[in-house]
Amino acid sequence: MATEPLLAIRDLRVSFATRSGLVEAVAGIDVDVEEGRVLGVVGESGSGKSVSMMGVLGLLPRSAVVTGSARLRGQELLGIAPRALQAIRGARIGMIFQDPLTALNPVLRVGQQIVEAVRIHDRSISRKAALARAIDLLDLVSIPQPRERVQQYPHEFSGGMRQRAMIAMAVANEPELLIADEPTTALDVTVQAQILEVLEELRTRLGIGLILITHDLGVVAGTADTVAVMYAGRIVERGEVDAIFDHPHHPYTRGLLAALPKLDADDAPLVGIEGRPPSLREPPSGCAFHPRCGLAEARCRVERPALRHVGSTSCACHLAEAADRRRDVPAGHAMDAGK
């Protein structure tokens, strides 16, 4: 890539000091986000997907140690003064949270909150101008009657509308990058689709780069351009969305895809990945996925595979090529339906 990516994360590590020693929640990830493109970060709970992004923004508690590098258009974000990072948060990088019911201040009118968000970063904008901006923003995220809605409190909004209001707040200062942490998880499916539509529109209209953190592969498939699959604090597979979905190489990615319920076969058993995510206190030796992997062999238990090009994706698996030949054997095992 000739031009510099919007956000370039290199060897990002996040550890937490706990009573039982240092726990590494993110164990060195490299990932890029391009301007106007969507990066989907997928993984189970505890795989480090949220923690890594919060680490970049300096949102973690003091017990967290964040190392590595994260450059926003070449500007290093890690290790800079808290005030400098504070000026970037909300202005150049917006963030959307999972639960729109609790992420808005219950005692402030929605319009006031957007006014706040704007004026935090630019005192020269009058309250009046900021409120006009708030109305435009609510309109931008497809909230009907924005003029009346800005005067309402969050409890007068439905869940989907609150999430739209959150998005409006997050993009109030025209950030270059938007980080959406499970933006649709707390919403029902029809509302999910609308929110994703809004995000998609913002991307095309404002040219914002988007990081979409989710455990929902369906959301990723419909929205993302590139995908990073995380497992136990590492990226195990990374690539263009089509490549990941059509030709996954890592057994974990395959397991995830195999676990998606198939709509066309209603009596097909639900498939899961056996076992549970590893404890970060005592990570498995070698490849972190080997205790759950159907293909694991001796080497996997000892040697940690590095991320390397395999076919059209990057994959961290010793057996990616071997697994390709055994495409008929997914990593997942059949489980009883309805369990």
Add this chain to the structure above:
Amino acid sequence: MQLAPPAIATPSWLTLPVMVGGFVVAFWVVVALSVELWSPHPPLEMVARRLQPPSADHLLGTDALGRDVLSRTLHGARHSIPIAVIVVIAAVALGALLGAGAGFFGGLVDGAIMRLVDVTLAFPPVLLAMAVAASLGPGLENAAIAMIIVWWPVYARLMRAQVLEVKEREHVEAAIAGGAGRIRLLGVHILPLCWTPVLINATMDFGQVVLLAASLSFIGLGALPPTPEWGSMISDGAVHFYQWWIAFGPGLAILTVVLGFNFLGDGLRDYLDPRSA
């Protein structure tokens, strides 16, 4: 057929105690503000023979110096009500400021402030107020200072607990992610959600402050004679066992004020915090 006109709905919080409390408190506030203009007799002058029982001219009789007890009782509101207001507001301001600071910043600030709170609360409040008032010397101002010193830790604890709870909420995290600084976080996103219990407690405490002020005056550490303060009036009356009316007026005044504020505080709690109803 004509429909019955809709009944005028009484809000659920507007109960009988709230109405009574509101009426009583409003009565004493009006008295405190206006008694100068319509007092039946001057409160400090000898207007009749001493120790007269209640009569048409002196509804609550006269005290040992021939002063009209009713007039003195009504004038007592001019001391008790403002003292209660000043003490509660000062205690809330001081306590909320320190408590919010302790909860928000944590660490050493928290430790220092909360130890001070613990130490203050380790003494029985009346005893501590007496000790402080005694060391400052008699007078209503000193009694007020003593009461502020006794009362602020209560609010500091309340406020700290509230701030600790609210600052973990997700909208605060969202505000941080939006680039809000510490002062904005505290002022816009945390404090406005913390006032409910403080407000309820403050309303209840008005009555308690009136009571404590009277207690200090009763033992001679508050108002100085001839100030018509309720506590010192009761103290005057206590030596005249057979002239019950001397203490009756101020006693009734204290009773109604304390009861009024408590009723009002209960109603306010039901209104603001339905969970604890």
